[in-house]
Each structure stands twice: as structure tokens, then as C-alpha cells.
Amino acid sequence: MPKVSVNGASSDRDKSLELALAQIEKSFGRGAVMRLGQSNLDTSIKSVPTGSIALDIALGVGGLPRGRIIEIFGSESAGKTTLAMSAVAEAQAAGGQAAFIDVEHAMDPTYARVLGVDVDKLLISQPDSAEQALEITEYLIRSGALDIIVIDSVAALVPSAELEGNMGDMQIGLQARIMSQALRKLTGIIHKTDTVCIFINQLREKVGVVFGSPEVTPGGRALKFYSSVRIDLRRVEAVKVGQDIIGNRIRARVVKNKVAPPFRKAEIEILFDSGISKEGSLLDLGVEDGIVKKSGSFYSYGETRLGQGREASRKFLKTNTDIRDQIEAAIRASEDGSAPPEGAGETAGAPASN
Numbered sequence: 001m002p003k004v005s006v007n008g009a010s011s012d013r014d015k016s017l018e019l020a021l022a023q024i025e026k027s028f029g030r031g032a033v034m035r036l037g038q039s040n041l042d043t044s045i046k047s048v049p050t051g052s053i054a055l056d057i058a059l060g061v062g063g064l065p066r067g068r069i070i071e072i073f074g075s076e077s078a079g080k081t082t083l084a085m086s087a088v089a090e091a092q093a094a095g096g097q098a099a100f101i102d103v104e105h106a107m108d109p110t111y112a113r114v115l116g117v118d119v120d121k122l123l124i125s126q127p128d129s130a131e132q133a134l135e136i137t138e139y140l141i142r143s144g145a146l147d148i149i150v151i152d153s154v155a156a157l158v159p160s161a162e163l164e165g166n167m168g169d170m171q172i173g174l175q176a177r178i179m180s181q182a183l184r185k186l187t188g189i190i191h192k193t194d195t196v197c198i199f200i201n202q203l204r205e206k207v208g209v210v211f212g213s214p215e216v217t218p219g220g221r222a223l224k225f226y227s228s229v230r231i232d233l234r235r236v237e238a239v240k241v242g243q244d245i246i247g248n249r250i251r252a253r254v255v256k257n258k259v260a261p262p263f264r265k266a267e268i269e270i271l272f273d274s275g276i277s278k279e280g281s282l283l284d285l286g287v288e289d290g291i292v293k294k295s296g297s298f299y300s301y302g303e304t305r306l307g308q309g310r311e312a313s314r315k316f317l318k319t320n321t322d323i324r325d326q327i328e329a330a331i332r333a334s335e336d337g338s339a340p341p342e343g344a345g346e347t348a349g350a351p352a353s354n
Contacts (some may be wrong), residue, residue: 045259047094048148048196051086051116052268053328054281055252057221057335059229063087064198065148067191068259069183072264073201073217074233079250079270080200082115083233084150085197086276089116096147099123099140103133103156105305115319130157131173134182141186141195154179156218176220183226199223230256234350239269241311268342279317280325283310289334291327301327 005319011318024033047063049056056063063071063085072080083316088098093116100107105126109119125134133151140146151157159174201223205214217223224230230255239247250268257264269280283299283306286292292301299313301323307313317324 018156026205042137046194048087048094049090050083051090051276051278052083052252052266052281052314053278053331054266054285055083055231056266057251057285057332058254058264058266060264063090064072064148064196065228066194066196066236066260068196068228069187069190069223069224070196071217071227071230072198072233073203073230075203075235077196077248078233078235079248079268079276080233082098082153082270082275083231083252083268084152084200085115085117086110087196088122088148088150089118090198091148092116092118093288094147097121097145099125099139099146099149101133101149101151103130104152107152114273117229118166125291129160130178131160133157133233134178137197138182138189138195141193141197142189144193147196148189148198150198151202153202154217154223157219164178174219175218176222179219180222183222186305187226199227200206227256228258229254236267240269247277277314279314279324280310282317282324283313284333286327289328289331 004205045061047061049063072083074080090153091098100122102124103244112119115302125136128137157175159178161174162171203215204218206216210338232255234251236249236251238245239249249268250270252266254262254264256262269277271277283292287294292299297309307316
């Protein structure tokens with residue numbers, strides 16, 4: 001019971017609040033305003049995995065949070081579209097619906113299929129203008145049937161006025177204004193429909209910057225504010241087998257995170273023939289957490305030798321899925337601070353041949 005003062009001020013304020021709440025419900029419907037503790041709102045954060053266990057852990061909630069806007073940006077060939085497509089594949093594998101707004105008109109169905117995307121069920125649009133792309137996005141999200149939608153990319157969103165004009169015409173701030181207006185409309189419906197909305201973005205450089213980073217993302221500042229998660233992808237080095245380059249090693253940095261602590265990092269191997277290497281992440285995290293032992297060039301898990309060299313160990317895990325699943329469970333338990341699963345670290349199969 002609240003303490004009632006001598007003049008009854010507390011009681012009067014409570015009555016005024018109840019009258020205001022009643023008026024709001026009458027005008028806007030039941031549930032327009034409610035006490036958080038008495039509401040039916042689900043305060044837990046659901047997520048869609050990215051396809052990389054290292055990045056899922058760095059994000060803090062097991063993947064990309066639902067009902068939020070995500071921005072994935074970085075330099076060229078840093079794996080932005082690959083990461084987004086991997087998340088699409090994970091959502092589809094869980095029985096969800098996905099859409100891809102191909103603003104760049106460069107979506108490769110063959111590569112998408114390699115990443116695990118069910119291209120037969122994937123909704124795809126190749127819009128002509130920024131307005132058309134964002135309106136289609138709004139209609140799809142408002143349907144409430146989507147689990148994830150990808151817009152690739154913000155930099156390629158061309159306003160209608162620019163399309164109808166001549167090359168060299170100045171259209172100052174037009175793209176930024178369109179993005180700002182669209183995000184104001186999209187944020188609420190994305191939250192209500194529990195959709196993961198991924199905007200892929202590129203990098204540009206400001207001219208004449210002496211101090212600080214000259215890098216900037218196109219589309220204005222609105223996306224930076226409305227995004228709950230921003231992931232910066234950078235190519236670190238090539239992944240080689242002998243002299244052959246088979247992929248890229250990418251460093252992902254979570255530069256903004258509203259659902260978990262930000263500024264965490266993860267390293268991802270993206271192979272040209274198969275996309276994100278889950279086995280590569282397991283080896284890295286396993287060694288880091290002491291679950292996988294590395295002695296010289298040999299990797300081992302408990303009494304099981306995984307192989308000599310990283311590539312041999314990665315292939316062994318790809319073939320022996322039971323051991324791979326045990327290592328993954330042990331890593332997740334280690335990151336959660338819980339006890340490792342029963343049998344973790346014990347002999348789980350025959351040693352790999354060297």
C-alpha cells in the first residue's frame with residue numbers, strides 16, 4: 001500500500017493516473033498502456049543463429065535477435081551477404097519463412113544453395129528503386145509471416161528522383177531522408193511481428209579527414225540509431241591449403257549491441273566451396289576454451305586424435321558429426337558457465353589417420 005500523505009496527495013495522484021489509463025484504453029484500445037510486471041509481454045530475447053557458433057557467442061543471445069533491425073557492414077569480399085544468407089538458411093532449417101530484397105541485382109542462387117538456403121521457398125524481389133524496395137519490405141514484414149528478411153544493400157538503394165534525373169545531378173541527402181522515413185515506419189512492425197530485419201551496407205571514405213577513421217556507411221545516420229545490432233566484418237587473411245587459396249578468414253566485431261554487451265569479436269572462416277566453416281570455429285573456440293588440445297600440429301579431443309594440421313582436423317569433424325556435436329555442446333556449456341555435458345572429452349571414436 002502506498003503511504004498516503006496528510007493532504008491525500010498520493011491518493012489523488014493514483015486516482016488521476018487511473019482516470020488517465022481508463023481514457024487511454026477507451027481511445028486506443030485495451031493494452032495500449034500497461035504495467036510491465038502485469039503484462040503478457042515476453043521479455044526473453046529470441047534469436048536466429050548466424051551459422052557461426054563464434055559469432056553467436058559474441059552476439060550474447062545465441063544469434064541475431066528477433067524483432068530487431070540488424071546492420072551488417074564491411075569492406076568488399078568480407079562475407080556480408082554470405083553471413084546474411086547463412087542466417088536465412090538457419091531460419092529456414094527451423095521451419096521459418098525468409099525473404100531477400102536483392103537491390104544489387106546480384107543474388108546467386110547456386111551459391112545460396114551451397115550455403116544451405118532453400119531457394120525454392122525463398123521469397124526474392126529485385127526492385128527498381130529505393131521507395132519500391134522499402135515498401136515491399138514493409139508489406140512483407142507487416143504480413144507477420146516472415147522470420148527473417150534481408151535488404152542487400154543500403155548503398156544500392158536508388159531514389160526514384162535520381163533514376164529519373166541525369167548522370168551528375170545532385171541529390172543531396174535524398175537517400176538518407178528515405179531511409180530515415182522508412183525506418184521510423186518499420187521499427188514498430190518489425191518488433192510486433194518478431195522479424196529479423198538485416199540491412200547489408202558498404203563502406204565509403206570521407207575526403208580530407210585527418211584525425212579519426214575516414215570510413216562511413218551510406219544511407220545517413222538513421223540506420224545506426226535504429227539498429228539494435230551492428231556487425232563490422234573485415235577480411236583478415238586468406239585460408240590456404242598449400243599454395244591454393246580456399247577461402248577467407250574474417251574478423252567480425254559487434255560494434256553496437258542493445259541486447260548484450262557490445263564490442264565482442266569473433267573470427268569466421270568462409271570457404272569458397274561451402275560458406276561458413278562451422279568446424280573451423282569449433283577448432284578455434286575448442287582450443288581457446290581448453291576443450292580441444294593442440295600439441296604441435298596435432299589436434300585432439302579427449303583420447304580422440306582429430307588430425308594433423310587444421311585442414312585434416314576440420315575434415316575429420318565434418319565427417320564425424322557425433323564428435324563435432326559433442327565439442328559444440330562442450331563449448332556452449334563452457335560459454336554459458338554450466339557444467340559440460342556428460343561424456344565430454346571422453347573417447348568418442350577411432351583416431352583420424354594422419
